[in-house]
Amino acid sequence: MEIGTPLFEGAKKVLLLGSGELGKEMAIEAQRMGIEVIAVDRYDLAPAMHVAHRKYVVDMMNGNAIKAIVRRENPDAIIAEIEAINTDALIELESYGYRIAPNANAVKICMNRIELRKLAAEKLKLPTTKYAFAENVEEVRKACKDIGYPCLIKPEMSSSGHGHVLINKDEEAEDAYRESISHARGKSRRVIVEEFVKVDTELTVLTYRYYSSSTGNIVTKTIEPIEHKRPSYYYVESWHPSTVSQKVKDEAKGIATKIVEELGGFGIYGVEILISGNRVLFSEVAPRPHDTGLVTLVSSDINEFQIHIRSALGLPTPEVKLVSPAASHVILAQSDEIWGPKFINVERALEIPGVQVRLFGKPSTYNKRRMGVVLATGNSVEEAIEKVRKASSMILVK
Ligand SMILES: Nc1ncnc2c1ncn2[C@@H]1O[C@H](COP(=O)(O)OP(=O)(O)OP(=O)(O)O)[C@@H](O)[C@H]1O
Numbered sequence: 001m002e003i004g005t006p007l008f009e010g011a012k013k014v015l016l017l018g019s020g021e022l023g024k025e026m027a028i029e030a031q032r033m034g035i036e037v038i039a040v041d042r043y044d045l046a047p048a049m050h051v052a053h054r055k056y057v058v059d060m061m062n063g064n065a066i067k068a069i070v071r072r073e074n075p076d077a078i079i080a081e082i083e084a085i086n087t088d089a090l091i092e093l094e095s096y097g098y099r100i101a102p103n104a105n106a107v108k109i110c111m112n113r114i115e116l117r118k119l120a121a122e123k124l125k126l127p128t129t130k131y132a133f134a135e136n137v138e139e140v141r142k143a144c145k146d147i148g149y150p151c152l153i154k155p156e157m158s159s160s161g162h163g164h165v166l167i168n169k170d171e172e173a174e175d176a177y178r179e180s181i182s183h184a185r186g187k188s189r190r191v192i193v194e195e196f197v198k199v200d201t202e203l204t205v206l207t208y209r210y211y212s213s214s215t216g217n218i219v220t221k222t223i224e225p226i227e228h229k230r231p232s233y234y235y236v237e238s239w240h241p242s243t244v245s246q247k248v249k250d251e252a253k254g255i256a257t258k259i260v261e262e263l264g265g266f267g268i269y270g271v272e273i274l275i276s277g278n279r280v281l282f283s284e285v286a287p288r289p290h291d292t293g294l295v296t297l298v299s300s301d302i303n304e305f306q307i308h309i310r311s312a313l314g315l316p317t318p319e320v321k322l323v324s325p326a327a328s329h330v331i332l333a334q335s336d337e338i339w340g341p342k343f344i345n346v347e348r349a350l351e352i353p354g355v356q357v358r359l360f361g362k363p364s365t366y367n368k369r370r371m372g373v374v375l376a377t378g379n380s381v382e383e384a385i386e387k388v389r390k391a392s393s394m395i396l397v398k
């Protein structure tokens with residue numbers, strides 16, 4: 001392979017569809033490797049745009065908008081950084097020979113809870129929560145009865161816990177269904193109803209695929225699981241490595257390898273696993289670096305963002321080593337819209353040895369918007385967790 005110079009003929013180009021914090025770290029890794037970076041998002045001044053060669057602000061649900069940018073830029077790899085993208089446009093572009101990481105079909109399946117659950121539970125027979133699909137109130141009622149209470153209803157398509165509603169009894173089913181689909185992405189009225197399990201802890205198994213030019217093989221590898229807890233539906237804190245037993249880790253890695261080999265392509269996937277008692281359950285998978293994997297910025301010699309860029313461009317990553325126990329904790333906005341927010345007490349947080357702060361550069365806040373992350377290494381994950389909790393509690397957004 002030949003890698004040209006950015007902005008010159010022969011440059012390798014990566015186009016990011018979605019320019020959030022994950023995109024920003026991918027852009028930085030690509031920049032370090034001398035790759036030309038184009039950042040796209042629906043709003044201007046998004047995190048990855050601060051570190052890209054060029055940027056475009058378009059509605060990514062509009063297939064023509066995406067196709068126009070791709071034709072103009074002719075990238076070597078297209079990375080879907082978020083779910084809310086017109087996936088039919090990606091499928092069409094792939095059919096013309098453009099490389100989508102990991103592949104267009106995986107991006108399409110993973111954003112759809114029903115298609116993904118069918119693939120994981122019915123085709124691959126992976127262990128999951130009990131579930132049923134429904135598309136009207138009657139079907140929701142029946143699903144709840146079959147599954148038992150409490151159960152959790154989720155729209156066919158949505159992200160970050162939008163439209164997740166807990167149902168405790170039959171009388172709640174109707175309102176829950178209406179509430180759930182009001183948060184759905186797109187026009188679908190379909191939902192998945194899941195058994196609500198008591199989650200003891202959660203794992204993300206980062207699993208990646210790359211092409212090895214020396215052997216001509218496609219390799220699938222898992223990274224030691226990352227552990228995280230979610231007091232609410234969104235990501236708060238993760239640590240690496242996880243503290244679960246070797247048996248649980250092996251089961252989780254086995255599940256991750258199966259689903260990722262099925263989805264195929266080249267890139268990293270974040271396979272989400274729920275641990276409930278002695279059950280190790282496949283929950284869902286993201287076809288991209290994972291927010292809980294921000295911890296790999298300090299825990300691993302090669303982080304999840306670099307792995308994705310390498311795989312997307314056809315480059316190998318034969319091994320990833322954990323260099324230190326580590327943790328990460330989000331910095332959330334505490335108020336509604338502020339433009340050009342300011343962060344205070346960063347200097348206090350950085351007094352804690354081993355702590356690093358990443359502020360994403362998002363131009364404005366809304367309540368609970370993720371604005372940054374605190375990372376720390378420690379002699380143990382417990383020590384690292386303590387450091388990130390302390391440091392993140394000091395930093396205020398105003
Ligand atoms: N069946 C369930 N029982 C108990 N808790 C659940 C169940 N399904 C999901 N959860 C909890 O809700 C969280 C979010 O669920 P899920 O990953 O399906 O949603 P999401 O919208 O894709 O969120 P994200 O984009 O943050 O991954 C899970 O990480 C878990 O903590």
Ligand SMILES: [Mg+2]
Nearest residue numbers: 160272283284
């Ligand atoms: Mg999830």
